[in-house]
Amino acid sequence: MQKPFAITLDVGSSLANHTGSWRNTRPVYLDRLPPCNHQCPAGENIQAWLFHAESGDYEQAWRVLVEDNPFPAIMGRVCYHSCEGACNRGQLDAPVGINSVEHFLGDQAIAQGWKLAPVAAASGKKILVVGAGPSGLSAAYHLARLGHQVTVQEAGPLPGGMMRFGIPQYRLPRHVLDAEVQRIVDLGVHIDYNTKVSNVLEAQQQGGFDAVFLAVGAHIAKRAFIPAGDSARVLDAVSVLRSMEGEDKPMLGRRVVVYGGGNTAIDVARTAKRLGATEAIIVYRRNREKMPAHDFEVEEALQEGVLIKWLSTIKQAGESSITVEKMALDDKGFPQPTGEFETLEADSVVLALGQDVDLSLIEGVPGLSVEDGVVRVDVNMMTGYAGIFAGGDMVPAERNVTVAIGHGKKAARNIDAWLKGSAYVAPPKKELAGFDKLNTWYYSDAPKTVRPMLDIIRRQSTFEEVQGGLDESNALFEARRCLSCGNCFECDNCYGVCPDNAVIKHGPGKRFDFNYDYCKGCGICVAECPCGAIKMVPEEV
Amino acid sequence: MEQTVVKFYQTGTFTVGNRLLEPDQRSVQANTQRNNSLNSGHRACQGCGEALGARYAIDAAMQATNGQLIAANATGCLEVFSTPYPETSWQMPWIHSLFGNTAAVATGIAAAMRVKGRSDVRVVAQGGDGGTTDIGFGCLSGMFERNDDVLYICYDNEAYMNTGVQRSSATPPAARTATTMPVGPQPGNVFGQGKNLPQIAMAHEIPYVATATVADLRDLEYKVTKAMSMRGARYIHIFVPCPLGWGAASHDTIRLARLATESGFFPVFEAERGEVTGVSRIRHQVPIEDYLKPQKRFAHLFGAKPDIETIARLQAIADRNIRRYGLLDEAAPTAAQNRFKRLRDPLGDRAAYPATNVGVE
Numbered sequence: 001m002q003k004p005f006a007i008t009l010d011v012g013s014s015l016a017n018h019t020g021s022w023r024n025t026r027p028v029y030l031d032r033l034p035p036c037n038h039q040c041p042a043g044e045n046i047q048a049w050l051f052h053a054e055s056g057d058y059e060q061a062w063r064v065l066v067e068d069n070p071f072p073a074i075m076g077r078v079c080y081h082s083c084e085g086a087c088n089r090g091q092l093d094a095p096v097g098i099n100s101v102e103h104f105l106g107d108q109a110i111a112q113g114w115k116l117a118p119v120a121a122a123s124g125k126k127i128l129v130v131g132a133g134p135s136g137l138s139a140a141y142h143l144a145r146l147g148h149q150v151t152v153q154e155a156g157p158l159p160g161g162m163m164r165f166g167i168p169q170y171r172l173p174r175h176v177l178d179a180e181v182q183r184i185v186d187l188g189v190h191i192d193y194n195t196k197v198s199n200v201l202e203a204q205q206q207g208g209f210d211a212v213f214l215a216v217g218a219h220i221a222k223r224a225f226i227p228a229g230d231s232a233r234v235l236d237a238v239s240v241l242r243s244m245e246g247e248d249k250p251m252l253g254r255r256v257v258v259y260g261g262g263n264t265a266i267d268v269a270r271t272a273k274r275l276g277a278t279e280a281i282i283v284y285r286r287n288r289e290k291m292p293a294h295d296f297e298v299e300e301a302l303q304e305g306v307l308i309k310w311l312s313t314i315k316q317a318g319e320s321s322i323t324v325e326k327m328a329l330d331d332k333g334f335p336q337p338t339g340e341f342e343t344l345e346a347d348s349v350v351l352a353l354g355q356d357v358d359l360s361l362i363e364g365v366p367g368l369s370v371e372d373g374v375v376r377v378d379v380n381m382m383t384g385y386a387g388i389f390a391g392g393d394m395v396p397a398e399r400n401v402t403v404a405i406g407h408g409k410k411a412a413r414n415i416d417a418w419l420k421g422s423a424y425v426a427p428p429k430k431e432l433a434g435f436d437k438l439n440t441w442y443y444s445d446a447p448k449t450v451r452p453m454l455d456i457i458r459r460q461s462t463f464e465e466v467q468g469g470l471d472e473s474n475a476l477f478e479a480r481r482c483l484s485c486g487n488c489f490e491c492d493n494c495y496g497v498c499p500d501n502a503v504i505k506h507g508p509g510k511r512f513d514f515n516y517d518y519c520k521g522c523g524i525c526v527a528e529c530p531c532g533a534i535k536m537v538p539e540e541v
Numbered sequence: 542m543e544q545t546v547v548k549f550y551q552t553g554t555f556t557v558g559n560r561l562l563e564p565d566q567r568s569v570q571a572n573t574q575r576n577n578s579l580n581s582g583h584r585a586c587q588g589c590g591e592a593l594g595a596r597y598a599i600d601a602a603m604q605a606t607n608g609q610l611i612a613a614n615a616t617g618c619l620e621v622f623s624t625p626y627p628e629t630s631w632q633m634p635w636i637h638s639l640f641g642n643t644a645a646v647a648t649g650i651a652a653a654m655r656v657k658g659r660s661d662v663r664v665v666a667q668g669g670d671g672g673t674t675d676i677g678f679g680c681l682s683g684m685f686e687r688n689d690d691v692l693y694i695c696y697d698n699e700a701y702m703n704t705g706v707q708r709s710s711a712t713p714p715a716a717r718t719a720t721t722m723p724v725g726p727q728p729g730n731v732f733g734q735g736k737n738l739p740q741i742a743m744a745h746e747i748p749y750v751a752t753a754t755v756a757d758l759r760d761l762e763y764k765v766t767k768a769m770s771m772r773g774a775r776y777i778h779i780f781v782p783c784p785l786g787w788g789a790a791s792h793d794t795i796r797l798a799r800l801a802t803e804s805g806f807f808p809v810f811e812a813e814r815g816e817v818t819g820v821s822r823i824r825h826q827v828p829i830e831d832y833l834k835p836q837k838r839f840a841h842l843f844g845a846k847p848d849i850e851t852i853a854r855l856q857a858i859a860d861r862n863i864r865r866y867g868l869l870d871e872a873a874p875t876a877a878q879n880r881f882k883r884l885r886d887p888l889g890d891r892a893a894y895p896a897t898n899v900g901v902e
Contacts, residue, residue: 007627009626009627010627011627011628011629012627012628012629013580013582013628013629013630014580014581014582014583014584014623014625014628014629014630015580015581015582016582016628017582017583017584017628018582019581019582019583019584022587054551054561055560055561441555441799441825442552442555442556443551443552443555444549444550444551444552444553444555446549476549477549480549480550480551480561481549481551482551489551489560490558490560491552491556491557491558491559491560492556492557492558492559492567492568492570492571493556493557493558495557495558495570495571496556496557496558496568496570496571496758497557497593497795498593499585499588499589499590499592499593499596499794500581500583500585500592501577501579501580501581501596502581505573507573508560515581517581518581518582520586520587520588520791521587522587522588522589522784522791522792522794523588523790523791523792524588524593524791524792524794524795526792527792527793527795527796528795528796530552530556
């Protein structure tokens with residue numbers, strides 16, 4: 001070919017020059033574990049369902065959520081949402097209102113009548129779940145989805161366990177509970193009510209069950225010895241809250257004293273207020289810092305006019321008054337009696353001193369061991385007796401609904417594996433997406449959206465739900481506050497900021513890849529990734 | 542007062558793209574069909590700000606002109622790393638001028654297109670700060686004065702990097718280069734008048750002058766697009782950190798540009814016919830040290846005994862910019878507002894959300 005003067009080579013593109021050979025470290029995409037997911041006792045993939053909520057696809061968000069937890073509407077009301085304490089956005093302005101978005105999604109699902117996806121092919125295995133509380137229902141749900149035939153035997157007349165007989169209606173309206181339980185029943189789970197299992201091995205044998213999950217909860221109120229006159233009215237918190245579900249509401253009188261410092265004590269005091277008590281006083285032997293009840297519940301109770309007598313124990317209960325002794329904390333933080341006494345007027349005393357597990361159904365089961373009143377289980381949630389698993393309040397763990405639901409899920413996976421003759425192996429934990437992994441410059445500044453609260457007067461006198469829900473527009477706002485820690489949300493930053501066009505964009509939902517032929521390993525994509533979903537790794541030489 | 546609901550989009554327009562935005566509101570760089578005017582395989586250093594800035598700017602100009610664009614390029618890094626004979630990284634008509642005459646070459650191309658009746662073909666001239674503020678300054682001023690129909694883009698990395706980091710008239714005070722005082726009581730570049738080319742361009746009262754950085758893509762694209770919608774002489778000055786010349790980590794290129802603007806050291810604004818019409822307000826103000834510390838060219842200011850006096854003089858430059866352009870002034874017209882005027886649905890970078898909708902007072 002004839003070339004111009006002094007030109008000896010054909011024109012070529014710089015694409016012939018593979019600058020990737022300059023690199024000594026390379027960027028790689030990864031999914032890190034968001035702190036919210038890490039924290040969640042039910043193992044929810046929070047970031048993943050918020051991702052769908054961000055684009056307004058609430059149904060998909062709900063579907064991702066129920067992969068792990070069948071009770072979004074219940075969670076949105078009663079979960080203590082420790083995820084929000086772990087949320088990285090808390091270090092920026094305020095944590096994402098994960099719980100309020102969950103509440104919104106759960107209510108949407110009920111309002112829109114979203115159904116759970118059909119279950120897997122039948123495995124032919126039969127499983128007995130004892131107790132229709134959060135743990136039992138969660139296990140039943142996950143087992144049913146794995147194709148197993150599940151029968152739940154419940155001693156009470158209605159499902160829900162402590163969600164119904166322990167949590168007052170102003171925190172969890174019963175139509176919400178019923179709707180979410182019904183979805184599990186629709187999945188093919190059979191629940192026998194008023195069926196108390198008195199001997200688990202017998203029940204297993206009679207029904208021909210391949211495995212058993214025990215989740216009977218802790219329903220026996222702990223007692224404390226209080227010298228009381230014949231006419232003194234001393235009740236326990238569990239029966240007070242349970243009788244709220246029946247026809248006859250408990251007779252507590254006008255001046256109610258609640259003894260204890262946990263969430264149950266708060267629930268009883270707030271219930272008493274709603275039943276018309278002019279005074280509801282919680283007597284607690286230590287101070288507020290030591291109180292096991294959650295701060296927001298204490299705060300809501302105080303707002304409603306509940307009084308709390310700190311550093312006090314009840315010495316004696318009479319017909320219309322009680323005697324309390326003042327306490328003082330010693331050097332180790334334990335309360336010690338001071339010898340100072342005081343009289344409080346009280347029509348009734350409700351003891352909220354914790355609950356024990358009714359272990360009668362496992363008596364005589366070989367290999368099964370009990371310690372401190374709870375059943376010992378191994379890391380696979382299995383008791384000492386092969387094929388009998390246990391979870392919820394009857395095993396050693398923190399006692400709340402979310403933990404119980406997590407137990408149900410974990411047990412279901414392990415029961416499934418055990419039935420197949422293998423052991424469930426959890427996928428390896430990803431590295432944590434800490435705040436230092438983020439580039440928060442890129443997120444819009446936005447304060448947290450606060451859920452509406454029933455005004456004080458209304459909630460003192462009614463059992464209406466205290467915490468309302470977000471509406472569509474502010475649920476969307478709240479979801480979009482998520483930083484998507486550690487997981488690509490397709491912001492295109494890496495695709496844009498590469499000086500070498502070495503990022504390949506695959507389109508919506510398909511994320512990106514690096515073109516290592518040209519990537520020089522500068523690391524700008526890592527530094528400018530808002531959510532920490534890229535890291536640099538050394539090249540193998 | 543009427544309350545407008547400003548929608549909240551997680552990252553707004555801070556990121557390159559945003560799946561929550563309508564496609565026509567996303568950036569040119571987010572589009573898989575972008576031109577990649579400066580293609581892969583170029584020999585720029587790792588993390589080169591100039592390579593990034595050039596692709597941002599020329600891709601936006603290509604989109605604005607439907608690909609009918611010719612570039613004249615002064616000698617400098619950009620020219621050297623993009624076209625080692627016989628390869629080229631440019632996916633567009635492109636000509637290498639001399640170091641000092643890019644503005645004149647571009648003027649010639651524009652004149653040729655006029656003669657040929659090709660009003661659809663537009664011209665950009667581009668160069669580094671050396672080719673613009675020093676060597677090519679005469680030709681550039683002439684181009685401004687004649688109001689030739691050219692967009693001149695200066696990629697400012699504050700020294701002659703191609704030849705080994707020699708000082709230019711755009712090198713900031715106290716910065717060390719190969720040709721500034723290496724030792725003595727005050728090493729680095731002297732505190733002088735400098736040569737503020739955006740201001741000089743404004744003094745020519747040309748139709749459009751703007752500054753931009755690689756840290757704010759949306760702003761940069763808006764300014765290039767706006768410039769291409771106008772005729773006559775236009776000038777855009779893009780701040781492009783240089784990892785090699787500044788002694789910075791290659792991954793810090795965009796961060797440094799961000800710190801330069803957030804400290805006020807590099808003011809980002811736009812001006813029409815000599816009047817400032819919009820500024821990019823500082824979002825999270827930082828002290829000048831945050832910008833200086835990651836750069837080895839300023840390392841002599843820190844060490845065991847920090848040179849507080851010099852740091853304070855540099856801070857004073859930033860403070861003057863903040864006053865002069867109203868970089869912290871809530872009432873100042875912002876380039877972002879100008880940008881949003883062009884969008885169908887106004888978006889907020891910051892959440893302005895009506896309190897009534899969130900259920901609290």
